Amino acid sequence: MATYKVTVATGDMVEAGTNNSISITLVGSYGESRQTTVSFLFLPGKEKSLSVHCGQDLGPIVLIRLHKWRLFLEDAWFCKDVRVTAPNGTLYRFPCYQWLEGVTTVEVREGSGKKLVDDKLQILKEHRHQELAARQEAYRWKNFAQGWPRCLNVDSIFELDSNIQFSRIRANNFTGFLIFQGASHFLSGFLLRRSSWNSLDEMRTIFSRTQGRDIG
Numbered sequence: 001m002a003t004y005k006v007t008v009a010t011g012d013m014v015e016a017g018t019n020n021s022i023s024i025t026l027v028g029s030y031g032e033s034r035q036t037t038v039s040f041l042f043l044p045g046k047e048k049s050l051s052v053h054c055g056q057d058l059g060p061i062v063l064i065r066l067h068k069w070r071l072f073l074e075d076a077w078f079c080k081d082v083r084v085t086a087p088n089g090t091l092y093r094f095p096c097y098q099w100l101e102g103v104t105t106v107e108v109r110e111g112s113g114k115k116l117v118d119d120k121l122q123i124l125k126e127h128r129h130q131e132l133a134a135r136q137e138a139y140r141w142k143n144f145a146q147g148w149p150r151c152l153n154v155d156s157i158f159e160l161d162s163n164i165q166f167s168r169i170r171a172n173n174f175t176g177f178l179i180f181q182g183a184s185h186f187l188s189g190f191l192l193r194r195s196s197w198n199s200l201d202e203m204r205t206i207f208s209r210t211q212g213r214d215i216g
Contacts, residue, residue, distance in 0.1 A: 004052045004061075005085040008038050011078035011097070012045035018068075018077035022100075025065040026084060028058025029121060035067060042077060061092045062124055063109045068100045076101045082108065 026033040079096040142153035
């Protein structure tokens, strides 16, 4: 019996969490684990930890599969990363940083930055091929007009995968940040100032107050 410690992290942006069921499969050089449920509730910025029990040592963990199942209503989930600790203490990191929508399975490679020539296992070669095909399907080009640079072959950004488009959530976060910065500068007297600065030290005082509020 081999036991693997798994930690799944959700992104900290608004609406990153989900009430859908998330499960995981570990894939190693010697075999793979059974599909194991992680949780039915994920909150933004939080982590879930679990143990995955296998009948044998899986060897080096080369990729993971994240399975998302819709329970009642569709609820997208943003996975930040997954960390797997093997029985011998080796830590494997799987950076995900993408949205999972609908009923889907996503494969994530171990984040060691290997090149094509490093893929000795057939499963890794197939994963790289599938990833390339998915990219080619997502980024199709068309000619908008003669002499113009090529553009994406879509009529609207809403036809793009949510991991590609500049989403409403990202736009709201960006807008909220601008509003906060503007309010901070307003309260510090920066925006309404009508006279010139007396010294550089005075400018440093104003902006140090703003940065202090940002940090808090």
